[in-house]
Amino acid sequence: xxxxxxxxxxxxxxxxxxxxxxxxxxxxxxxxxxxxxxxxxxxxxxxxxxxxxxxxxxxxxxxxxxxxxxxxxxxxxxxxxxxxxx
Ligand SMILES: [Zn+2]
Numbered sequence: 001x002x003x004x005x006x007x008x009x010x011x012x013x014x015x016x017x018x019x020x021x022x023x024x025x026x027x028x029x030x031x032x033x034x035x036x037x038x039x040x041x042x043x044x045x046x047x048x049x050x051x052x053x054x055x056x057x058x059x060x061x062x063x064x065x066x067x068x069x070x071x072x073x074x075x076x077x078x079x080x081x082x083x084x085x086x
Contacts (some may be wrong), residue, residue, distance in 0.1 A: 004040040015037040020045055028053040 020038020021031040027048060037044045052070045056063040061070050066083035077084040 016045055020048060023048040026057060027051060028055055028057040028061075044047045 017035045017039035021035030021074055023038075023045065024034030024061065025031045029048075034048060038048070044059050053061050054070065056070070058073075060073050062073055062075070062078075064078040064081065064083055065085070067078060067081040069078060069080040071079045
């Protein structure tokens, strides 16, 4: 196998894998399993991208103390009931 083919295969499976692992980590999921899944089935990236965790993930998602909804960590208040976090 030549270098070009090797690079192609690495990019083809490696990039979705790395991205999947990174997304999974931010969503409180197992990054290893999701990295492998994304490498084999890039469709898993879409699933991960639109999926929110069901619990708080520090640095990524907060769980509202009032309504229990999960929203982006950077948001100053709950996007659903507008309760500010502490
Ligand atoms: Zn809320």
